[in-house]
Amino acid sequence: MTGNKAVAYKEPGKVEVIDVDYPTFELKDGPGVNPANVGRAVNHGVILKTVATNICGSDQHMVRGRTTAPPDLVLGHEITGEVVEVGRDVEFIKVGDICSVPFNIACGRCRNCKERKTGICLNVNPDRPGSAYGYVDMGGWVGGQANYVLVPYADWNLLKFPDRDQALEKMLDLTMLSDIFPTGFHGAVTAGVGVGSTVYVAGAGPVGLAAATSAHLLGAAVVIVGDMNADRLAQAKSFGCETVDLSKGGPAEQIEQILGVPEVDCGVDAVGFEARGHGSNASEAPATVLNSLMEITSAGGALGIPGLYVTGDPGGIDEAAKKGALSLSLGTGWAKSLSFTTGQCPVMKYNRGLMMAILHDKVHIAKNVNAKAIALEDAPKGYAEFDAGAATKYVLNPNGYLS
Known part of the structure; x- marks a missing residue:
């Protein structure tokens, strides 16, 4: 045998x-x-x-x-x-x-x-x-x-x-x-990325970098990647991405410095349920990425969410998080007519x-x-x-x- x-x-x-x-x-x-x-x-x-x-x-x-x-x-x-x-x-x-x-x-x-x-x-x-x-x-x-x-x-x-x-x-x-390549591509496609799009990808891990690569492949004009890890942000820069250092605060102001406006056409969540807040001393705050994406994605836009969310998390920060229940600002998404696509690619x-x-x-x-x-x-x-x-x-x- x-x-x-x-x-x-x-x-x-x-x-x-x-x-x-x-x-x-x-x-x-x-x-x-x-x-x-x-x-x-x-x-x-x-x-x-x-x-x-x-x-x-x-x-x-x-x-x-x-x-x-x-x-x-x-x-x-x-x-x-x-x-x-x-x-x-x-x-x-x-x-x-x-x-x-x-x-x-x-x-x-x-x-x-x-x-x-x-x-x-x-x-x-x-x-x-x-x-x-x-x-x-x-x-x-x-x-x-x-x-x-x-x-x-x-x-x-x-x-x-x-x-x-x-x-x-x-x-x-x-x-x-x-x-990771199809998953990142799925995130970009479901976020509506096309020729001339401005795109924000939350997370510079492998899926986030795959999503950024996919956005370039789909013809995006500007691809911005946000993370707190300097080495991973450097990796994103190595193939033509703009970057946002979330240890310095939320993405909107830094996006405005890049684009002239504090919003993008398309948003991708490549982080998932272990997300942290923004700032140098940020702790785990699992709804941070989704809520910030709703804020910075232009009205009528879309969010691709290849980041993993679960129904059972023994290490969740509270009883709701342990069941996968997050404090989402769904009203923001509704008011801006945003579309969401979640789940396995x-x-x-x-x-x-x-x-x-x-x-x-x-x-x-x-x-x-x-x-x-x-x-x-x-x-x-x-x-x-x-x-x-x-x-x-x-x-x-x-x-x-x-x-």
């Missing part, structure tokens, strides 16, 4: 690389697996040998203890891999194909999938619409920060790269197709087009998010550095495909 190691959540602030079972074409019981999914046959799936699998800010929420994730949950929803086994019912994907895996698992059969709403598939999670690999309350599909991982509904879910050598050469860019809506942009050198997302490949055994260090604010997108290299 082939060995398999994986990155697992142990307790708040701690991950470990552990030995786990090699995948089979059946969903087994284990940490975080929904009981109704135990024993589920996956003859429509494939087993991937992982080429690249990334540490995500959404993983970091769990590792900080800000969700109900159980110990030994195998992490990892940003997966790219080489097919090494195919299930009985797989027709088009073949052994040897190198493929990107959308982080949201979708059946391809339900009403939502047929309407391209693959982030809220109705058939893969018994508890609620929508699922993902290696994530709490998402059905229990085992994560891909591992040597090998099972991918269900393979003919539907997998995006096959057209040329193996080209894919491996551009892997640090292509690995971003599993989540439907990755399959965008990933092929973004793949083509990468393969034809129209965008260099790995450079913009400062991607860095590290060994699987270095994952705990990568998590710690990312949590400390490193302006880096850590890409795990479990099987040595990456230089």
Whole structure:
């Protein structure tokens, strides 16, 4: 039997690389697996040998203890891999194909999938619409920060790269197709970004930088990124963004210094539920980003909200926040006729087009998010550095495909 190691959540602030079972074409019981999914046959799936699998800010929420994730949950929803086994019912994907895996698992059969709403598939999670690999309350599909991982509904879910050598050469860019690039793009699209737009992106982490990259790709005139982390703001500047240092106060006045007016056409929330207030000594204030975006987005504009919000947060600052209830100034949004789009990005809506942009050198997302490949055994260090604010997108290299 082939060995398999994986990155697992142990307790708040701690991950470990552990030995786990090699995948089979059946969903087994284990940490975080929904009981109704135990024993589920996956003859429509494939087993991937992982080429690249990334540490995500959404993983970091769990590792900080800000969700109900159980110990030994195998992490990892940003997966790219080489097919090494195919299930009985797989027709088009073949052994040897190198493929990107959308982080949201979708059946391809339900009403939502047929309407391209693959982030809220109705058939893969018994508890609620929508699922993902290696994530709490998402059905229990085992994560891909591992040597090998099972991918269900393979003919539907997998995006096959057209040329193996080209894919491996551009892997640090292509690995971003599993989540952050489509997610950032979705944030920009749903915020209404187009040719000539002025855009404010809250958050200079990898998703925020991906949203800023996407805004440029969509033709924005000015892209402004706000954060408190000087290194991450410098990363945004490195590919042509204007920046706002939120440790110096709210964004409106600094936006006015850039644009001449204290508002933008389009706003993107790439922060989520662990948001802090503004100013040098700001504490956690989870509604800050959404309320400030409503204030600075022009009337009739839109907010794209790819930042993660949860229904259960043990570390929330008050009882309301622990249930995902925030003090939003909805009246501001109503008065200004603002539109809001939230939820998981439907990755399959965008990933092929973004793949083509990468393969034809129209965008260099790995450079913009400062991607860095590290060994699987270095994952705990990568998590710690990312949590400390490193302006880096850590890409795990479990099987040595990456230089």
